Amino acid sequence: MQKIHMVDLFGQYQKIQKEIDEAVLNVIRSSAYINGPEVKTFQAEFEKYMGVKHVIPCANGTDALQIAMMALGLQPGDEVITANFTYVATAEVIALLKLKPVLVDVLPDTFTIDPKAVEAAITPRTKAIVPVHLFGQCADMEALSAIAAKHHLFIIEDNAQAIGADYHFKDGSKKKAGTIGIIGTTSFFPSKNLGAYGDGGAIFTNDDALAKQLRMVVNHGQSTLYYHDVVGVNSRLDSIQAAILRVKLKYLDQYAAARRAVADRYDSAFKNHPEITTPAREKYSDHVFHQYTLILKNADRNKMREYLASKEIPAMIYYPVPLHLQKAYTDPRYKAGDFPVTEWLCANVISLPIHTEMNPEVQEYIIENVLSFLNDESVKISAGKTVVTSGK
Numbered sequence: 025m026q027k028i029h030m031v032d033l034f035g036q037y038q039k040i041q042k043e044i045d046e047a048v049l050n051v052i053r054s055s056a057y058i059n060g061p062e063v064k065t066f067q068a069e070f071e072k073y074m075g076v077k078h079v080i081p082c083a084n085g086t087d088a089l090q091i092a093m094m095a096l097g098l099q100p101g102d103e104v105i106t107a108n109f110t111y112v113a114t115a116e117v118i119a120l121l122k123l124k125p126v127l128v129d130v131l132p133d134t135f136t137i138d139p140k141a142v143e144a145a146i147t148p149r150t151k152a153i154v155p156v157h158l159f160g161q162c163a164d165m166e167a168l169s170a171i172a173a174k175h176h177l178f179i180i181e182d183n184a185q186a187i188g189a190d191y192h193f194k195d196g197s198k199k200k201a202g203t204i205g206i207i208g209t210t211s212f213f214p215s216k217n218l219g220a221y222g223d224g225g226a227i228f229t230n231d232d233a234l235a236k237q238l239r240m241v242v243n244h245g246q247s248t249l250y251y252h253d254v255v256g257v258n259s260r261l262d263s264i265q266a267a268i269l270r271v272k273l274k275y276l277d278q279y280a281a282a283r284r285a286v287a288d289r290y291d292s293a294f295k296n297h298p299e300i301t302t303p304a305r306e307k308y309s310d311h312v313f314h315q316y317t318l319i320l321k322n323a324d325r326n327k328m329r330e331y332l333a334s335k336e337i338p339a340m341i342y343y344p345v346p347l348h349l350q351k352a353y354t355d356p357r358y359k360a361g362d363f364p365v366t367e368w369l370c371a372n373v374i375s376l377p378i379h380t381e382m383n384p385e386v387q388e389y390i391i392e393n394v395l396s397f398l399n400d401e402s403v404k405i406s407a408g409k410t411v412v413t414s415g416k
């Protein structure tokens with residue numbers, strides 16, 4: 025049987041090899057390596073796909089978040105509310121800019137930020153909310169937008185994991201995830217749904233003045249060549265990566281459909297199993313399944329991972345330690361037990377392989393092994409499951 029990967033990037037490349045090779049060679053032959061025409065064309069094509077006025081390409085998804093906060097003029101001490109259950113980058117940039125990260129719990133079914141917890145965390149110093157569209161599904165943007173409007177807060181959508189997802193509003197309209205808040209950001213890390221062959225990122229906004237500011241910050245704070253109006257950064261999307269992304273953008277919806285088909289097959293195999301909770305799918309958001317993440321009820325996750333590894337099946341824990349229990353983010357405001365949902369998820373989630381090239385036979389083998397582990401009483405523990413107390 026073919027080797028099983030969490031994400032099969034090489035298999036995906038093989039299907040579009042001719043187009044990719046040509047695109048990369050064209051950039052090399054053009055010598056337009058930095059901010060060349062491929063970057064500009066990708067920007068325009070991505071604006072069209074996203075239905076947004078401005079895409080500002082940059083070097084990665086972490087920079088995108090940082091640049092967003094810089095362009096909004098957030099000042100040291102300003103409070104930024106974000107989800108505790110996320111990749112570290114979301115909180116990292118808040119801390120780097122000397123803003124104050126205010127962590128809140130997530131919802132147990134969608135794993136996304138809990139709007140009620142957001143509202144409870146607002147103080148006079150709160151300036152922004154950063155919801156994360158985790159694992160491919162959107163946070164509840166209608167509830168969050170109402171809170172942001174009521175308290176005059178910015179929303180920066182961290183859309184590193186749900187690019188291409190449609191958000192359906194109650195009035196029947198829809199927008200792409202990442203284009204609902206004042207700013208949205210994404211990452212083109214290779215394993216992302218729209219992944220480059222290296223690093224990359226982008227920022228979205230419909231606000232012309234903000235777009236101007238973002239373009240300045242991203243390029244050394246420069247307004248005109250060698251005139252620097254604000255302190256900025258150097259964060260560029262590489263021309264070769266832009267050329268690759270132009271090819272892959274054409275397939276993004278197809279890729280989302282392929283991921284959904286994998287999720288459907290996992291769902292039908294697991295949905296009635298007493299030991300598993302399958303990922304919830306909210307009506308307001310088309311899930312694009314960046315990850316397929318199960319919550320285990322009584323089974324020992326680490327033993328399951330070891331068992332699967334013994335069958336050459338990779339599985340990952342996204343994420344094993346909540347932010348407030350990470351060494352770098354310990355804070356007298358927070359202690360173990362303060363974020364029950366996040367802590368419970370960190371102790372009980374496990375993500376299975378999901379990607380665009382998943383062959384149904386290989387998936388059947390994964391499913392059989394997950395079920396044979398769970399159905400074997402000897403590997404289960406009934407109580408006292410792993411509790412996460414600190415990050416190493």
Ligand SMILES: Cc1ncc(COP(=O)(O)O)c(C=O)c1O
Pocket residue numbers: 084085086087110111113114156182184185210211212213223224225
């Ligand atoms: C939710 C989230 N935010 C931000 C990032 C940062 O993106 P990058 O790795 O491109 O800096 C990631 C990437 O893993 C992510 O998953």
